[in-house]
Structure formats: C-alpha cells, structure tokens
Amino acid sequence: MKEHKGRLAINWEIGVGKSHNIDDVIEAAVNGDFYDLVVCLEPTRLLIDERRWIKNPPPGIKIVNLKPRPKEKCGPQLDQEWSKFEQKGLGLLGREEICGLCKRKKCFWPQQYGKALKHTRAVFATQAHLERSPFFIEQLKKWTEAETVLLLLDEAGFICKPLRRKISFQDIEQFHNALRIYAQKAKKSKKIKRWLYLLKVLLKAITRDLQSAQWTFFPLSPGQSIKLQKIGHKLYGDGFNFIAYHLVQFGKSIVDSRERHKTGGISYAIQPFVDCNVIIYSGTAEHEFLKFRIGKDFANPFEKYQFVHRGTxxxxxxxxxxxxxxxxxxxxxxxxxxxxxxxxxxxxxxxxxxxxxxxxxxxxxxxxxxxxxxxxxxxxxxxxxxxxxxxxxxxxxxxxxxxxxxxxxxxxxxxxxxxxxxxVNERVANSILQDIVASDRHIPIKINTGGIPRRRTAKIINHKDRFYDVAKLAQMALSQQxxxxxxxxxxxxxxxxxxxxxxxxxxxxxxxxxxxxxxxxxxxxxxxFSIPSRKAHKTATTKEKIEKARGEGFNQAQIAKKLGLNIRTVKRYWS
The missing domain is CATH 3.40.50.300 (P-loop containing nucleotide triphosphate hydrolases)
Structure with a gap:
C-alpha cells in the first residue's frame, strides 16, 4: 500500500482467493494498528455474512455490521409508513414518529449510526451506502473518530451505477417554502439565511449559472433537519421530499455535469468521495474505466498475471x-x-x-x-x-x-x-459513460454487431469526435455493462x-x-457436440424403436399398430 500511495486494484479472477485475502487484510490492518478504521463494502448482504469476523467476531475489537431496517419486525402497517418516509428522505422524522412510538425498545436499527460507532475498528456494509451517499466514508470517519481509514471494495459493480442525480422543480419550490417558514423561527442562523438565498437563486438559475463554483450548501444539523422535515411534511404530506442532502451533493458535484431541464428541474453528477486508502477487488473491471468512473488512479500490481485452469x-x-x-x-x-x-x-x-x-x-x-x-x-x-x-x-x-x-x-x-x-443498448451504455457531463456535451454513440465471429462494438457516430475520451471509453463502457x-x-x-x-x-x-x-x-x-436437431433425433428414435420391435419378431403391420405409425413410415426404416 505504501509503495502505491494507498490505492490498489486487485484484478484476480473469480475463485482465486479474493474473499480469503479480504479477511486477511482486515485482520492485519486492525491487529497491526495500521489503520484506525477498516471499512469493507460488499455488493450483497450474503457476502457480508461470509466474512470471517462476521462469523467469528474477534474478542476485544469493536466491529459493526450495518444492517437494513428489520421490515418484518416493523409489521406490515409500520413498514408501509416507513417505506414512504424512506423514499422521501424523511429518515429523521421516521425515527421520531414511528420508531419513537414502537413497542420494540431494544431494536438495534435506530441507534446503529452516529455516536454508537465511536471507536469502531471495522465496519461491514453493502455498497448501496456509497451509492446513495458519496460521502459515506467521510461520515463513518467522523462517527468513529478515526484518523486513518482503509476502504475495501469487493467487486466493482458499483462503477456501473449512474452518477447522475435529479431534483425536480416542485421539490425545490416546496423545500424553499418550508425553509422560509423555518427561517422565521431561526432568524439568527447565518446558515439558514445562506440556504434561503441559494434556493431563491436556484429556482431561477439557468444551466450556465449552475455551472459555477459558488454553490456551497453547508450541511444542516440533525436538529435543523428534523424541524424542516416536520414543517415540509405538515405542508405537503406524502408529496414532500426532503432534498437537503441532495443539495449538499449538488454543491460538491462535477461542475460541468450540472444543468437545468425544460421541466424546471436540475440534475448533476457526483463521484464517490474516497479520500482514504483503498483496495478494489475485481477480476472483470477494466483498469482505465475504473479510473475514469472513480476519478482517481489505482496501481494494478497483478496486471500482467492471469489465472486460468488448464482443464477448463x-x-x-x-x-x-x-x-x-x-x-x-x-x-x-x-x-x-x-x-x-x-x-x-x-x-x-x-x-x-x-x-x-x-x-x-x-x-x-x-x-x-x-x-x-x-x-x-x-x-x-x-x-x-x-x-x-x-x-x-x-x-x-x-x-x-x-x-x-x-x-x-x-x-x-x-x-x-x-x-x-x-x-444493453446505447442509452444504458451512455448512463455510465457520459453521465458526468451535461447533456449538451454528449457525443452520440452507436452499438454495432458484425464481423466473423460477430462482435459488439461501441463507436462514436461522428468521425470528427474521435479525439474525445468518449471515443476511447465507449467500448470499455459497453464491455463493463x-x-x-x-x-x-x-x-x-x-x-x-x-x-x-x-x-x-x-x-x-x-x-x-x-x-x-x-x-x-x-x-x-x-x-x-454431436447433438442432433429435433427432427434428426425423432428420426433416429423412430428407427431405433422399429428395429427393436422387428428384433422381437413383430411384422410391419404389427409394429405400425404398436408404435402408432403409418405403415409407410415403418417400411421406410425397414432394413
């Protein structure tokens, strides 16, 4: 890690021993005190359950397995209510109004984040956390009070997740209205005044305005957020989306990706923020494409090695x-x-x-x-x-x-x-190829299938665009998808x-x-493979049955009757 400045891509094929190595690296990093915190992000919960320290937690070391909300324990009615809150970004309000009234006082879920993570040495979670929140690692670092962090990403499927986010005009307008009401009670808050000003400008800004470096939304405190969620939900009910987190992301997004749409909404692209040591394990991701999607380079020490069984x-x-x-x-x-x-x-x-x-x-x-x-x-x-x-x-x-x-x-x-x-089609390929720039800068691509043997190729439509990075990355995006x-x-x-x-x-x-x-x-x-067609198989089977019946002493008429065949069919195979 030191030799390669803390960024490694391990391109071992599936089954070579990636999972064992992840477990070994976690143990060595924590037990050797090389890092204050190790974060292991897996594509699925099944893979988390296979991790060595999840199966056998080490004594004296605080590890945390971040689990999803236990829907079955919530029950059908509360789960339905919670689902609405989650979809609208009203998590804090849900914890207060639903979890606060829940009879299950020992439920792990509401308390697993925040202060509960203090001094945790290893965190296991799904990659969905990083997909939803690009600053998830920074948040964990803050909660655990860690100074040095190692992030382990098992498989690189997350790089195929679109980086573009959208906020509708209605959501901006409703949030602005809720903020105006809250501002009357928080007149002395400079942060709230700043938010009000930015939202007022945001409602009228055009694409050129959005692509300015001046859009900085400082994160709201939990107290401010819960009050705003209550006001917004009271005003608009289930129609209210709490977009504060999205606006913070917008302020830190790729400037050239921002745009205003005809519907009045805005969109932007933001890459995962992983300002720590990272090891990505993937036997299938192209190194150049990985670098492109994450926005940082990685050393690939096993680039010239290939694992293959001779008997395959x-x-x-x-x-x-x-x-x-x-x-x-x-x-x-x-x-x-x-x-x-x-x-x-x-x-x-x-x-x-x-x-x-x-x-x-x-x-x-x-x-x-x-x-x-x-x-x-x-x-x-x-x-x-x-x-x-x-x-x-x-x-x-x-x-x-x-x-x-x-x-x-x-x-x-x-x-x-x-x-x-x-x-996949061009639209899907483009979703991970040109989602980091505004639509007016998209370069049209086309996927063709041809040649002997047939191959799929993704190319730019206009030859004059051949010098752009898109021309080089299009085939990589198609292969990755x-x-x-x-x-x-x-x-x-x-x-x-x-x-x-x-x-x-x-x-x-x-x-x-x-x-x-x-x-x-x-x-x-x-x-x-010497596999006959259905017709050839039927012919061979019929002939075999006729020959078997003939060997048993049946004549042609008897065979035709026994097998339900036309007499002419029997004669055709009579030899």
Missing amino acids: VWYNIASRLGTRSFFTRNALQILDFYAQLIGERISQGKRPLLIAKKLFIQICVDELNRRLKDFGYGHIKVVIAEKDTDLSSKKVVPIINYGMIGINKFQDFDCAFCLTGYY EMDVVLQAVGRVRPYTKPREIITFQCSSHPRMDYSREFDNIGEARSY
Whole structure:
C-alpha cells in the first residue's frame, strides 16, 4: 500500500482467493494498528455474512455490521409508513414518529449510526451506502473518530451505477417554502439565511449559472433537519421530499455535469468521495474505466498475471439468436440443443448450472423440462435457483439470471451453460459513460454487431469526435455493462481454478483469454457436440424403436399398430 500511495486494484479472477485475502487484510490492518478504521463494502448482504469476523467476531475489537431496517419486525402497517418516509428522505422524522412510538425498545436499527460507532475498528456494509451517499466514508470517519481509514471494495459493480442525480422543480419550490417558514423561527442562523438565498437563486438559475463554483450548501444539523422535515411534511404530506442532502451533493458535484431541464428541474453528477486508502477487488473491471468512473488512479500490481485452469474449456456461440430481439422466435432450436446437452452431461455424472436473462427464465424452465422429457430425460428437472433451493439431488439443474453475484452454492458444479446472451443498448451504455457531463456535451454513440465471429462494438457516430475520451471509453463502457455481467455469472462455477466446461452466448470476446472454440451459430455448436436437431433425433428414435420391435419378431403391420405409425413410415426404416 505504501509503495502505491494507498490505492490498489486487485484484478484476480473469480475463485482465486479474493474473499480469503479480504479477511486477511482486515485482520492485519486492525491487529497491526495500521489503520484506525477498516471499512469493507460488499455488493450483497450474503457476502457480508461470509466474512470471517462476521462469523467469528474477534474478542476485544469493536466491529459493526450495518444492517437494513428489520421490515418484518416493523409489521406490515409500520413498514408501509416507513417505506414512504424512506423514499422521501424523511429518515429523521421516521425515527421520531414511528420508531419513537414502537413497542420494540431494544431494536438495534435506530441507534446503529452516529455516536454508537465511536471507536469502531471495522465496519461491514453493502455498497448501496456509497451509492446513495458519496460521502459515506467521510461520515463513518467522523462517527468513529478515526484518523486513518482503509476502504475495501469487493467487486466493482458499483462503477456501473449512474452518477447522475435529479431534483425536480416542485421539490425545490416546496423545500424553499418550508425553509422560509423555518427561517422565521431561526432568524439568527447565518446558515439558514445562506440556504434561503441559494434556493431563491436556484429556482431561477439557468444551466450556465449552475455551472459555477459558488454553490456551497453547508450541511444542516440533525436538529435543523428534523424541524424542516416536520414543517415540509405538515405542508405537503406524502408529496414532500426532503432534498437537503441532495443539495449538499449538488454543491460538491462535477461542475460541468450540472444543468437545468425544460421541466424546471436540475440534475448533476457526483463521484464517490474516497479520500482514504483503498483496495478494489475485481477480476472483470477494466483498469482505465475504473479510473475514469472513480476519478482517481489505482496501481494494478497483478496486471500482467492471469489465472486460468488448464482443464477448463470455454466455448462461445457468437450468434444474435441470444439477443432479446431474436431469442423468443428461436427459443425452440436453442433449448432443443441445450436440453440434449444437459441430459448427456447429467448421464456422465456432471452437474450443469444454467444462466439466462431474467426476462426469459420462466420460458427456459418450462421449455427445457418439456424437452428433457421428449428426449428421454424425464428424470431431470430444471428449477429456478433461489436462496433456499434444495440442490442435493444431481438430477436437479438450477438456473440463475444474469446479475447474480456473490453466491457460492455452485462452486462444485462442472459446467455453466448460457441459454441467452446479455446485452444493453446505447442509452444504458451512455448512463455510465457520459453521465458526468451535461447533456449538451454528449457525443452520440452507436452499438454495432458484425464481423466473423460477430462482435459488439461501441463507436462514436461522428468521425470528427474521435479525439474525445468518449471515443476511447465507449467500448470499455459497453464491455463493463455486458461481458462483465456474463463473467460474473459463469464465475459461480469457478472456471479459473477448477476444470470446467463453459458455454457463453455472446457476440463479444473474452477480455483476458482466448476461447477454446467459437461457433457462429447454433448449428455449428450442435455439430461439434454431436447433438442432433429435433427432427434428426425423432428420426433416429423412430428407427431405433422399429428395429427393436422387428428384433422381437413383430411384422410391419404389427409394429405400425404398436408404435402408432403409418405403415409407410415403418417400411421406410425397414432394413
């Protein structure tokens, strides 16, 4: 860390030992007193539950696991009320009016922030905290009274979260009205006077005005905030949004990102503020794109190292049939191929994990189970994998959707088969590419699919714009939004550290290795794996049944009657 100025990107592939290293780093950083505070942010709560110190808390060291509100304990009615408060930014008001009247006086949730974090050495939380509040680490530093902080980010999915925030004109106007009423009771507060002045100007400011460095909203105190929330809620009920936190962010946002919209609302972009030592663990994020999204550079000590198991074979079907536009009308031939391949692998004692776009999960389950039965594998059942799904039977084949990360239930499976591809459009790609500048500075991009093998490329439309950073970063943004998601999904079976069979369905190259073999269409894949088409399978099965009946001494007429076939069909296969 010292050698690289406290900023590291660890690009180990999934399954190499990232989780163990995170646990080791936390222990060493705290036990060695290298840092006052270590913050570990995970993509999901399941990954937090796997952390060593969460399973076995160390004696004498204060650690905190920041948990979400226990909705089930609130009960249906209070949970509904709380949800409204949360959506409107009225957390302080909710704690007073809902939690204050709650009979569960020992509930952990209302008291887990603020002074309760004093002298905490390790904090575990989801990355959603940093996504919601760019200054979350600074807030933790203040609450824990830490001087030195180490932040550990497990996976870099958060860099694909749009940085742009919006505030409607109505919300600004209502907040201004509530502030005016409160100002009458706080006449001596210079901070409130400053806020009133800025809001008055903000209501009339145009984009050029917004892109000034003079917009500084000093944070309101908890006392001021709760009073304002009460006034606003009394005036406008559920229509009131408490935007004070958003306005503070606006004042610290990227100046060129600010703009006024035709509706009167404003928008801006703000990057996570991580002014501390950081280690980011990700086997799929491009280093340059990571740097672009966070706004800071990171050393990449393992950049020239690659982890791959020699026994892993990785196939790819570079066909458009896996796209949303083409999958539905071609699902039958795609699932015919996979049903037979699944049946063969189960017969060989192997366990496949299936992956599909969430939109098509149910179609894949229904059609695969129907086809498995048609092809003579009725004892095999495809099921949607959920948290408590029983996978003890090897005849059960789980299917997950793209986007599932951090689940280690499938690390002993032998295969991962992608039944569909995973693609995004220009709008989605742009959401993490040009969200840090105002819309009038956006450079149009277009995604094309072409070539042999087919590849997805993101390029700027106008050749004159080729010198801008967008031209260089467009392909990285596309890869991060598409191939990163695919690699995370197939990574559940640990193809980099164990011998696995992988079939992806993408018009994209693997960012760090060559495919073992690539197919331009389903037909080529079917031929390579010796999987017959449905028609060919039916023909072979019919012929096999006729020959078996003939061997048992039946004549043509008897066979036709027994198998329910036309006599001409029997004669055709009579040999």
